[in-house]
Amino acid sequence: MKKIWNSTIIRFFRNSPKTSIGVALVIIILLLTIGANIFTSIDPTNRFADEYHSSPSHTHLLGTTQLGIDVFAQTLFGGRVSILVGIFAGLITVFLGIIFGISSGYFGGWYDNIITTIINIIMVIPNIVLLLIVAALLDGVSPFLIGIIIGLTSWPWNARVLRAQTMSLRNREFVYSAETLGESKLRILFMEIMPNMLSIISSAFVSTIIYAITACATLEFIGFGDPLSVTWGIMLFNANKSGALTSGAWWELLGPISGIVLFGAGLTLINFSIDEVSNPKLKAQRIMRAYYKVKKIQAKSMKKLSLNNTMGRKSA
């Protein structure tokens, strides 16, 4: 047992509370949403016609909405779609960002100029407005189409960061030696340059998931999602439309809000620990805190020593 407790993985989690809380939150929410059938037996589209707008009780853990649908069941089943859309949009964004960012950073020249201009122009237009107009032109979209649109409009942010990093890696010796050896460009890009940026890529992936869940919820809140689907954003939209804000039905909002906040907080904490693992200088916080503690203990013992000496007593 002690060997497991001291192994490197468990020690890693023990040493950094941020990572453990983050991973725990994400795993709990993933378990709750994937295994929704175990935790609740109520169908999320079933209307309880005689129990609408009731506050939490033990049959309906989070109460019911205006239409009599159980909030807890909706939260659990809706979480599946929301999280899947987030991951899907994150994959598209990172994929496009890697392709355009690394290639434009490596090749340079006119290709780089074109891509940089496109990136700058798309970055200047506010993201949400662009999303709204594309969604409006497509006249109401399903969650996966929202994911694709988010992916297509958010890749410039990642691409810019990856491009800067590529340009700084490009002049290192190992890249020169690979080029001299005659390796194909594709191999250089994916086997030499990209593995050095894995930490940035994974951190960008996690950030994009958070942003995609946010943007999806925002779009659905305004009214652009598919009103027949069950996601966290549509729950907020229904709550707004049925006046939960003004009538004080806080339970209807508690489900989706806590889902979004807890999942986002967990992913943010994971992001912090990815940064720490890749850049050990950031571990400074823990090291400095330990350092301060040791100094404080030393200072205290020194004071006690000098006090005892001035009072003429022998040190304990």
Place this chain on the structure above:
Amino acid sequence: MRYILKRLWFYILAFFGALALNFFLPRMMPGNPVQMFLSNLYKSGGVVDNATIAAVEKLFGYDTHTPIILAFFNYVANIFKGNWGVSFTFYPQTVIEATGRGVRWTVFLLGTALILGFIINSLLGILVAWKRGSRLDTNLTVGGQIMANIPSVVIAIVLSITLAFTKIFPTGYAVTPLFFPENIFQYIGDVAYHAFLPVLAVIITGLGGIMGMRANMINQLGEDYIVMGIAKGVPDKKIMFGYGARNALLPVVTSLAMQIGFLLGGSLIVELVFNYPGLGQIMVMAISRRDYPLMEGILLMTTILMLSANFIADISILILDPRTRRQGVDGN
């Protein structure tokens, strides 16, 4: 001077890019605004014959007889002439009038939130960088980042429930309706009272800037002149603000310019939840009624706002950092 000209050239290019996007995007999407308009007209019992179809196509600029490049140039000429089209929802107001009403309040909300948010982010970032490694540092950094990652929708709803429900702050509008203030101070007080919650929501959304400021400050704190200052015996606060913060502020201003787009989107949503009469409300009304001229006008207006905010940030870097001023003279 050359710096300003270079940036101005980029902004003009970006504006034309936005114009092109605005023109070509609806035409590339499935579904035609003309058909949608005609179907609405038919459903509400209007008469649809060839003359109507031709007139509607001309109104939208979807004229199938002129080649698309000519239509694009017509569109650009119209934009610069000031003819942005007539909106349907606010018929017969032009798009400029309809957006002009909302732009005032959005600029007020966004400007206040930007300035206050920048000050708060910088101060917190300086504090956190100075005391790095302590528990305050960890709590503020992690807490600030988590709060910044929460969508503006959720923050606005939470603020609305907790603070507005208990009637401490009003739940909506920019000024109390039907309230005629006697002097300007009452008006300002009323506006500030109504603007408190929306501004707070936008500031919370922008708290991610603390990390940037902290990273920059930590980079600066390793420099030699800071060590010299401590050795000379300069008081702590003076080193923090006078030596370190002045240099760390510049990249933060640049990243602020990039963050403005994100904050603009957030403020539009906050306006929706708090019923604030800014661009957000007009945009949602336009989108739900499929009012294409108004939607395109709002996209252009927000792009202009973003570009001018970026331009102001560039000029302020020029003012704050004498090194950029001397670029042309030294020849580097």
